[in-house]
Amino acid sequence: MTKKYDVVIIGAGSVGVPAAYAMSREGLKVAVIDELPSTGQGQNKKAIGGIRATHTNPSKILLCQESINIVASWEKKYGTDIEWHQGGYTFVAYNEAHERLMKENLVIQKEAGLNINWVARDKIIELVPGISQEGLRGGTYSPEDGNSSPLKTLHAIQKQSVIQGTDYFFKESVVDIQTENNHVKKLMTNKGVYEADYIINAAGAYAKEIGEMVGVNLPVFPDSHESGISEPVKKFIDPLVVDLRPGKGTKNFYFYQNEEGKFILCLTPEPLIPGTNENETSVFLPQVAQRLINLIPRTKHLKMRRTWRGLYPMTPDGSPIVGKVHNLEGYINAVGMCGQGYMLGPGLGELLARLILEKTSPHDERMLEELSFYRDFGKVEKLK
Ligand SMILES: Cc1cc2nc3c(=O)[nH]c(=O)nc-3n(C[C@H](O)[C@H](O)[C@H](O)COP(=O)(O)OP(=O)(O)OC[C@H]3O[C@@H](n4cnc5c(N)ncnc54)[C@H](O)[C@@H]3O)c2cc1C
Structure with missing residues (x-):
């Protein structure tokens, strides 16, 4: 049976989980699929937990400032200690x-x-x-700036996203994405078929393989x-x-x-x-x-x-690739986090939610332009 959602996110990692939290909080019906057995088992649990807004790319500064606000207020808001310091x-x-x-x-x-x-x-x-x-x-x-536990953060955010209605499917690999008339149509895993208005590529180190399924050649290595x-x-x-x-x-x-x-x-x-x-x-x-x-x-x-x-x-310039692509409705990149996916994740989740809900501000539009798949990758982040 085909499962239907507003948004399907590929990857229950540093980016996918906060995105599910932000989107489900705004009322979207979200599914997150990951081939590993539980949240954060990809690169999230390898992170040392540093969260800084100290970058040289203005978008990364803004996204990480939003992340810091979310992480710093998490325990007060939801009662879970994520070791923020x-x-x-x-x-x-x-x-x-x-x-x-x-x-x-x-x-x-x-x-x-x-x-x-x-x-x-x-x-x-x-x-x-x-x-x-x-x-x-x-x-x-x-x-x-500060630090917190990546795995505790992700588990706490996952828990809240489940309360808000997100469904998680673990031990399930995305194997293909079908498109029709320049629109993503179906996502196939080794266990089932999904339909969604939006499919988000948050597959971390394996994002390039997901991009290839829809003909998007991502420079993520x-x-x-x-x-x-x-x-x-x-x-x-x-x-x-x-x-x-x-x-x-x-x-x-x-x-x-x-x-x-x-x-x-x-x-x-x-x-x-x-x-x-x-x-x-x-x-x-x-x-x-x-x-x-x-x-x-x-x-x-x-x-x-x-x-x-x-x-x-990694991306060639040390900044992530975020947003929609031309001539393919419904596909969104949230990839290429380099060494900063944990600190970018919560802020990025909020930006992705605003993008899908068509609530982006002029600030957001500037960030999306700066992090676009179509940018000039020659301008390197100095603190990457
Ligand atoms: C030693 C080390 C220290 C680091 N320290 C920090 C730090 O202090 N601060 C910081 O911000 N970052 C740090 N990082 C970087 C950070 O870990 C990554 O940038 C971040 O985890 C990437 O997030 P992501 O969501 O893109 O990928 P991930 O967290 O890896 O999530 C991607 C998920 O997609 C899943 N997936 C992939 N392909 C498929 C498929 N076909 N089907 C189903 N599921 C799929 C994977 O299983 C994975 O769970 C560190 C990294 C390392 C290695």
Whole structure:
């Protein structure tokens, strides 16, 4: 039997679940399909939980500000603790080029309404006690950014979306989408057939394959990133810290200490590792440990507990691809989240709901243009 919905979302991940929440709250009948057994089992659970509006693309700044509002008010509104902590983000500068880059970025960031400032070296030392002071020039600090648990967030949002009437279909793979007269007609899974006015591609690292089903050639190519978590120690660092300096085999390094006192560490490998392999490497842990010790020497006795590896669904310019496509009614992209799908998800869900309900503001239209499938992908996000 064919199941009928206003909206079918492919992917119960960082983007699909908040989109289902926003749409079902507005009265739309929504289904979410995922081939994995439960919510957030794709890349969402690989995220370390950083939520920043500190970007250089104005649309990403606005979307993440909306995400922060949603995540920060979630517990008060719905009573579920998602471990939100507003510790801020600090990007630290150790050379003139990074100081200049950060100060240039401030112009765009402030224009978009972000609460961010350049802070002097002493303030960085106060924010990040024990940070290596040699060559430290200062950095940026955005106090409204923060972190929360990706999996807890997604489960809480899923629960609310179910209360609002969303149906979830797990262990079900989307295998084809039929179109007729430039309109999406039917979506086929390995278990059944769905009809909907709108089909949203929120398939993360596998978005390209879904696009191909409707003849949309998406420039979304996954590459892999690793992360690690330490034993808990008394918390002494509040913000998430980003060090843009390259190191041996690493492009940059970032970490935060969660509320339990555990350090959660990440880096961007250099060169990047394209593909979908999610098996941990043997090089990551020594690399990331060295970077932490170089930056915060007093962590040298910290013990790491485990590491994991996941995928960034990358686009050529580091920004997502969002919105409708020409000559195909009913198909919507919500893909290419790169390393920021968790922080973009809630804000993006609201934008997608407004798009479907034809309630977009001039601001929204500007964002959709900036994130369009048809944009010039040559303008690269500087903090991607
Ligand atoms: C180590 C690491 C750290 C990260 N840290 C952060 C962070 O701090 N903050 C942040 O914002 N982001 C972070 N990210 C990035 C973030 O995890 C991703 O950007 C985000 O999860 C992508 O969201 P998504 O909804 O597009 O994809 P996903 O969350 O992966 O969801 C897509 C879903 O689609 C399903 N799917 C795909 N194809 C099909 C099909 N044919 N049929 C049915 N289902 C299908 C998949 O099973 C999956 O569940 C991190 C990533 C990694 C690897």
